[in-house]
Amino acid sequence: MKTLTVVAAMALLLLYVWERVEIVRVGYQIERLKVKKVVLERERDELQVKLSALTSPERIARVATEKLGLVPPQRGQVILVNVKPEAPAHGEPAMPDVKLARNEPVGKVP
Amino acid sequence: MAAAPYRGRRMVAALVLLSGFALILFRLFNLQILQAAELTVKADRQHRKAVSVQGPRGSIYDRHGKVLAINMDVPSVFGVPASLDDPSGVARDLSPVLRVRAGEIEKKLKQERSFVWIARKLDPEQGRRLERMPLEGIGVVMEGQRFYPKGPLLSHVLGFAGMDSQGLEGIERRYDPSLRGEKQMVVLQRDALGRTVFPKGLHEQVPSPGHNVILTIDEVIQYIAEKELEEAVTATRAKGGIVIVMEPRTGAILAMAVNPRFDPNTVQTISADRWRNRALTDTYEPGSTMKIFVAAAALEEKVMEPETLVYGENGRMVVAHTVIHDHDRLGWMTFAQVIQRSSNIGSVKTATALGAERLYRWLRAFGFGERTEIDLPGEVTGLIKEPRNWERRSLASIAMGQEIGVTALQLVTAVAAIANGGWLMKPYTVSEIRDEKGRVVVQVSPQVRRQPISPETVHTLSKILEGVVTHGTGSKAAVPGYRVAGKTGTAQKIDPKTGAYSSHLSVGSFVGYVPAEDPRLAIVVVIDEPQTEAWGGVVAAPVFRRVAEQALQHLGISSQEPVKLAMTTSSEMARP
Numbered sequence: 181m182k183t184l185t186v187v188a189a190m191a192l193l194l195l196y197v198w199e200r201v202e203i204v205r206v207g208y209q210i211e212r213l214k215v216k217k218v219v220l221e222r223e224r225d226e227l228q229v230k231l232s233a234l235t236s237p238e239r240i241a242r243v244a245t246e247k248l249g250l251v252p253p254q255r256g257q258v259i260l261v262n263v264k265p266e267a268p269a270h271g272e273p274a275m276p277d278v279k280l281a282r283n284e285p286v287g288k289v290p
Numbered sequence: 291m292a293a294a295p296y297r298g299r300r301m302v303a304a305l306v307l308l309s310g311f312a313l314i315l316f317r318l319f320n321l322q323i324l325q326a327a328e329l330t331v332k333a334d335r336q337h338r339k340a341v342s343v344q345g346p347r348g349s350i351y352d353r354h355g356k357v358l359a360i361n362m363d364v365p366s367v368f369g370v371p372a373s374l375d376d377p378s379g380v381a382r383d384l385s386p387v388l389r390v391r392a393g394e395i396e397k398k399l400k401q402e403r404s405f406v407w408i409a410r411k412l413d414p415e416q417g418r419r420l421e422r423m424p425l426e427g428i429g430v431v432m433e434g435q436r437f438y439p440k441g442p443l444l445s446h447v448l449g450f451a452g453m454d455s456q457g458l459e460g461i462e463r464r465y466d467p468s469l470r471g472e473k474q475m476v477v478l479q480r481d482a483l484g485r486t487v488f489p490k491g492l493h494e495q496v497p498s499p500g501h502n503v504i505l506t507i508d509e510v511i512q513y514i515a516e517k518e519l520e521e522a523v524t525a526t527r528a529k530g531g532i533v534i535v536m537e538p539r540t541g542a543i544l545a546m547a548v549n550p551r552f553d554p555n556t557v558q559t560i561s562a563d564r565w566r567n568r569a570l571t572d573t574y575e576p577g578s579t580m581k582i583f584v585a586a587a588a589l590e591e592k593v594m595e596p597e598t599l600v601y602g603e604n605g606r607m608v609v610a611h612t613v614i615h616d617h618d619r620l621g622w623m624t625f626a627q628v629i630q631r632s633s634n635i636g637s638v639k640t641a642t643a644l645g646a647e648r649l650y651r652w653l654r655a656f657g658f659g660e661r662t663e664i665d666l667p668g669e670v671t672g673l674i675k676e677p678r679n680w681e682r683r684s685l686a687s688i689a690m691g692q693e694i695g696v697t698a699l700q701l702v703t704a705v706a707a708i709a710n711g712g713w714l715m716k717p718y719t720v721s722e723i724r725d726e727k728g729r730v731v732v733q734v735s736p737q738v739r740r741q742p743i744s745p746e747t748v749h750t751l752s753k754i755l756e757g758v759v760t761h762g763t764g765s766k767a768a769v770p771g772y773r774v775a776g777k778t779g780t781a782q783k784i785d786p787k788t789g790a791y792s793s794h795l796s797v798g799s800f801v802g803y804v805p806a807e808d809p810r811l812a813i814v815v816v817i818d819e820p821q822t823e824a825w826g827g828v829v830a831a832p833v834f835r836r837v838a839e840q841a842l843q844h845l846g847i848s849s850q851e852p853v854k855l856a857m858t859t860s861s862e863m864a865r866p
Contacts, residue, residue, distance in 0.1 A: 222432070225362040226414050232357040232439035237513035253843075255770060260848035 345471025346434055347455050348500030350448060350462075352509040353721065358440060359448055359462070359554075361455070363432040365417025366410040369399050373427040380425055384408065387419050411435050436462075442551040444512050446567040447505075447543075447666065447719060450554040459565050461719065464667050465503050468723050468731075472497040501731055504722040506542035511535055514840045515547040519815075522833045523549045526798075526820035532569045532698040533837060536812045538706040538803060540736035541715030543664070544811070544841070546699075570662075570669040573695030574816070577781030577826070578632045578763075579801050580653075580691030583704065584641055585629050585754065587652035590747045593643045596626040596754060600636045607635045610682035614638060614690070626754045630762030632778060634690045641689030646677040649688065655742040656704040657714055658696055664717045672696045691781055698799075702814035705801045708751060709775075709809035712743040756806050767800055767831035769838045771849035775809075776802020776834065778826035783819070796824035800831045804838050810847050813837055 233239070244250040321329065350359040367388070374380060381396035388395070388409045398406050411433060420430050436451045449460020457466030474497040515533040523531045535545040552564045566572070588594040602620030606613060616633050628636030641649050653659070659674035673695030675684070687693040699717060707714035716737040723732040743751075755775035758764040763778045779799040785792035799816045803809040815830040815837070823829060 222363050222414070225360065228357060229360055229362055229437050229439050232360065233441075235356070236440040236443060237510050238440070238443065238517075241513075241517075252840075255839075258843060260843070260846055262848050262850075 342473065342475055343497050344434075344455070344473045345497040345499040347436065347451065347471055348469040348502045348726075350469075351502065351504045352507050352512075353505060354509065355504075356509045358444060358505070358507075358509070359436060359438050359451075361434050362414075362437055364411045364414060364435045365420065365430045366412065366433050367408040367420060368429050368431065369406050369408050370404065370427045370429070371399050371401055371406060372404060374399055375426070380428060383423060383425065384420075384428070387416055387423070388412070438554045440509070441555065442553045443509070443516065444507060444546070445552050445554045446548040446565070446569070447507065447546050448554060449565070449667075450557045460567065460666060461503060461505070464665055465720065465723070469500045469503060471500040499726045502724045502726070503720055504724065505719055506537075506544065506721045507546070507719060508544045508844075510844050511837075511841045512545040512547065514844070515545040515837050516549070516551065518833050518836045518840075519547045519549045520551070522815075522817060522829065526817060526822045526829050528817045528821065528829070529819040530568070531818055531833075532814070532816040533833065534569055534698055534702045534814050535837065535841060536702050536706050536717060538709035538715070538809045538812045541703070541706065541717045542721065542736070543717055543719045545837075546719070567666060567668060568698075570664060570666060570697050570699045573670060573672050573697055574797050574818070575692050575694065575781045575783070576696050576701055576799065577691040577779035577797065578634075578637075579701060579705075579777050579779035579799055579826075580688070580694065580696075581629055581632065581637045582708070582751070582755065582777050582801075583653055583656050583658075584637055584644070584649065584689050585625075586656070586708065586743050586747060586751055587644055587649060588625070588640045589750055590652075590743050591644060591648060594625040594640055596624060596750060598625040599623070600625055600628050600633075600639055602633055603635050605635070607638070609638060609686040612683055614686060626757055629754050629777070630757040632758075632763045637689045638686040641685055646680055646685050649685065650674070650677045652742070653688070653694070655740070656707065657700055657739070658694065658704065662697075662699055662703050662717050664699060665720055669699070670697060672700055691779060698814050698816050701799075701801055702812055705776075705803060705814070706809075706812035707742060708748055708755075709803035709812050711745045712741045712748045714739045714742055752806055755802065759802070763825075763827040764800060764802070764831050766827055767802060767834040767838075769804060769835050769842065772804050772838070772842060773806035773850070774802055774804045774835075774838070775806040776800055776831075778831060780824050780826045795819050798824055798826040798829035800826050800834045802834060804842065805847070805850060807850060810845065811838060811841055813841075 346363075347361045349357055349361070352358055367384070369380075371377070377399035378392070378396050381392045381399060384390075384395050385392040390409060395408060398408055408428070417430055417432075420428075434455055436455065438445070438448065438450070445460075447460050449462040449464075450458055451462045451469075452458050455470070457463040457469060462469065515535055519531050519533045522528070531547075531549045533545065533547040534543065536543055546567070546569050548568050550564060552560045557565070585594070589596075594600075599622050601622055602616060604621060605616040605619035608614075614634050616635050618631065620627075620631065620633055620635070623631065623633065623636065625636070625640070627633070628640065644652075653674060659672055661669045661671055663669075674688075675693070680688075684693055703714065703717050716739050718734055718737075721734050722730055725731050752775050755777060756773055758777050759768050759774045764774075764776050767774055767776055767778075777800070779797075779801070781797045781799075782791040782793075783795040783797060784790065785795060797816060797818055798820055799814065801812075801814040803812040813834055815833045817826075817829045817833070820829045
């Protein structure tokens with residue numbers, strides 16, 4: 181009986197120590213992951229800044245006209261027509277009332 | 291007794307051991323009980339580090355979610371001169387990465403200080419290169435930096451934030467409390483190696499980032515407005531200009547362009563004069579565009595009808611001992627023609643029929659002389675004197691848009707009221723504020739200020755204003771396929787040297803809306819001090835047409851008129 185009590189107490193003590201060690205170990209792991217998260221977030225922000233700068237209308241227009249030789253659509257090349265919205269069929273959303281008449285790639289930014 | 295000699299030794303050994311234990315116990319008692327409080331503080335100071343942490347500043351987006359302003363952490367390099375053995379060697383290593391002359395870096399590193407900044411807010415790429423270099427006594431820290439990735443686009447509206455991430459101008463300033471990240475003191479636990487230990491309590495606080503602001507601005511229309519304004523200012527060698535595009539139904543600002551532009555990324559090198567959003571901080575005498583409101587008042591008060599005949603005095607009339615001229619020598623004309631041909635004499639006669647009190651009340655009703663209360667800082671009220679302070683010529687002057695100071699924003703807001711069935715809206719630039727998880731914190735809905743005129747008067751007036759474009763002074767504002775209503779304005783400026791109207795300084799403007807039957811866009815164009823020609827119909831009306839044409843196409847607003855011979859007019863349209 182006595183020995184059993186001692187063994188049980190020892191086991192409890194070991195369990196307690198193991199738990200503490202484990203908390204510290206996982207704590208360090210969490211810290212490492214947090215650092216990684218910060219690095220990744222920085223990278224994300226950096227890419228977002230780059231994306232935003234690259235998609236600026238000013239740059240797109242410059243590349244389109246200077247590099248690709250495109251021109252803004254001339255008058256009459258794009259015709260917007262009114263389409264009367266028909267009754268929505270089977271719960272589908274109604275069509276917008278304006279569609280492009282011609283199937284031309286329309287550069288919205290001249 | 292063999293044991294006797296050993297007994298003495300055992301006693302000695304026991305005594306030594308016991309006194310040893312006693313010493314330890316005493317020391318423990320001393321440390322754990324007597325000095326406990328003092329030592330705890332000391333230990334805490336070593337293990338814990340309190341740092342002030344601020345959440346990152348929120349971003350600013352256009353109405354389609356395009357990023358216009360964003361925060362990013364960028365590296366800054368510092369040196370600890372005391373721990374450097376070879377400052378000149380370190381300077382030589384750093385020089386190519388920082389793109390700074392080695393001599394300059396060396397000078398900084400040889401200072402008698404414990405800490406020096408070598409270079410702040412560098413490129414992220416430079417930071418990565420520095421981190422790969424094992425340099426003793428040199429450190430890299432990250433600092434938050436505000437970026438405006440589109441450069442000068444919308445700069446006058448966005449404003450900018452300072453070094454410590456505080457909003458200083460424009461949206462950045464007006465919405466600073468929302469954009470600003472939460473500031474918090476955070477206690478970090480460090481181990482013997484100085485690494486951060488996971489906080490004991492698990493209830494770790496992280497300061498929350500600032501909220502994101504979503505604008506009513508459409509990046510593409512903003513670009514169109516800025517580009518066309520820039521071209522017009524260059525072509526007319528003007529001092530500057532303003533274009534505002536507004537949605538008449540809501541008062542939402544789609545574009546607000548001010549020229550000359552500036553780049554908020556390099557604001558330190560630019561004078562404060564360039565930052566001002568002159569669309570709402572500066573007033574000008576509007577000239578003939580004021581006749582719209584004289585006409586609105588006269589029609590609503592039934593002083594005039596479109597067909598009422600007015601005599602043009604052959605282009606010359608004496609008022610209060612001064613002579614008022616018209617551009618053309620006009621005889622009898624209808625009231626509609628007074629507006630369409632922009633007759634000063636006709637407008638003065640209309641104002642006289644209205645009388646000073648009524649004219650003043652009507653101009654105030656359209657919002658002149660009060661702030662539009664747009665959500666941008668620095669707006670002025672404009673200048674409009676009360677009738678009791680008017681001089682003999684004032685009534686005539688105001689009827690021609692002189693002796694009254696308006697902002698471009700007031701003008702377009704008032705015209706948008708006519709486009710909106712008489713409802714005057716409160717202009718606004720921010721539609722939503724969201725938290726970092728995308729949840730809507732503030733949702734802005736359009737606000738009606740009042741309805742100065744009735745829909746019937748709007749209908750009549752709109753027909754007259756369409757005539758300005760179809761067969762009046764504003765023909766260059768016509769957008770093929772759409773009905774345009776508007777008014778030109780040409781105002782002389784007061785020469786600051788003489789205090790009198792200058793013969794060569796003027797402001798040419800055009801304000802109008804399109805499509806006239808169902809207005810979707812109200813646009814004002816102001817060209818300040820054009821050097822070529824002064825007429826609003828020549829310098830400003832074409833800008834209106836080009837902005838309107840492209841914006842209508844971008845928004846997919848179709849023409850109400852039947853399309854004829856779609857492909858034939860391209861040569862006329864072609865612009866270099």
